[in-house]
Amino acid sequence: MTDAPVGLITSAASDNLLKDRRLEIVSTPWGDAPVLIGDIGGRQSAVILRYGEKLTLPSHKINYHANIWALRELGVESIISQNAIGSVNPAIRPGDIVVSDDFLDKTKSRAQSLFDESECWVRVDFTDPFCPRLRADLIAAANRHSNRVIERGTFVCTEGPRFETPAEIRAYAHEGGDIVGTPLVPEVIFAREAEMCFASIAPVINFGAGMAPAVVHFGPGSMNEIYYKEGLHDLIEKTLIDAISGLIGERNCNCRTALDGGFHGHPPAWLKRRTS
Numbered sequence: 001m002t003d004a005p006v007g008l009i010t011s012a013a014s015d016n017l018l019k020d021r022r023l024e025i026v027s028t029p030w031g032d033a034p035v036l037i038g039d040i041g042g043r044q045s046a047v048i049l050r051y052g053e054k055l056t057l058p059s060h061k062i063n064y065h066a067n068i069w070a071l072r073e074l075g076v077e078s079i080i081s082q083n084a085i086g087s088v089n090p091a092i093r094p095g096d097i098v099v100s101d102d103f104l105d106k107t108k109s110r111a112q113s114l115f116d117e118s119e120c121w122v123r124v125d126f127t128d129p130f131c132p133r134l135r136a137d138l139i140a141a142a143n144r145h146s147n148r149v150i151e152r153g154t155f156v157c158t159e160g161p162r163f164e165t166p167a168e169i170r171a172y173a174h175e176g177g178d179i180v181g182t183p184l185v186p187e188v189i190f191a192r193e194a195e196m197c198f199a200s201i202a203p204v205i206n207f208g209a210g211m212a213p214a215v216v217h218f219g220p221g222s223m224n225e226i227y228y229k230e231g232l233h234d235l236i237e238k239t240l241i242d243a244i245s246g247l248i249g250e251r252n253c254n255c256r257t258a259l260d261g262g263f264h265g266h267p268p269a270w271l272k273r274r275t276s
């Protein structure tokens with residue numbers, strides 16, 4: 001059993017979710033990253049508000065390098081990424097919760113690797129794009145709080161910040177996509193390259209363009225109303241508390257050795273690989 005803090009990347013963390021919080025500024029090779037340290041479900045947790053405290057950072061401007069490395073520097077081994085997302089698949093409806101098992105990268109301008117600025121590169125395995133151990137824990141916790149948990153799904157990550165067009169939504173569905181959102185990539189890639197476990201829990205708050213009337217943020221039937229007024233937000237926070245408090249420390253997955261044999265060139269000095 002390890003007492004490593006659990007990482008959570010999300011858009012907001014209420015006082016119900018994160019207790020006894022304090023702000024820590026973590027220095028990384030890519031600049032400082034603000035991290036909230038506190039207690040979730042009795043476990044020490046490190047929380048990153050990916051859009052900034054005042055939601056001023058769109059997905060394509062997030063410092064993903066600094067965020068992931070800050071969590072690693074704090075000793076985090078497992079990262080849960082919470083993403084409020086749209087549906088591409090008519091069978092997945094607003095109010096459902098998706099724990100993805102695959103993703104399609106439709107971003108355009110983002111960094112591709114944690115090692116982009118180093119004199120090395122690495123080809124990591126993505127046969128299991130999300131950590132199977134962490135996924136199982138999230139699914140079990142979500143099923144204790146909701147009967148609308150979708151245990152598999154392909155997450156289409158788009159560049160944003162605009163919403164998708166109807167033609168894009170049709171194309172993503174044709175390619176096998178189930179849900180769509182903007183911040184998953186490169187979080188999921190960098191976490192694997194940092195040999196950390198990573199999984200996503202995604203409450204569905206809208207249908208994609210062309211599947212329903214226009215997507216709106218506020219007002220009747222809006223994404224905001226579905227998320228906050230219809231209880232999805234509370235349900236997700238209860239699930240996160242449940243999942244994090246019950247997280248087994250033993251990492252019996254391959255994430256912790258993701259870099260084995262895959263390096264070309266010399267690893268950068270800042271990469272201090274764990275030995276266990």
Ligand SMILES: [Zn+2]
Pocket residue numbers: 131132133134196197198251253254255256
């Ligand atoms: Zn793992």
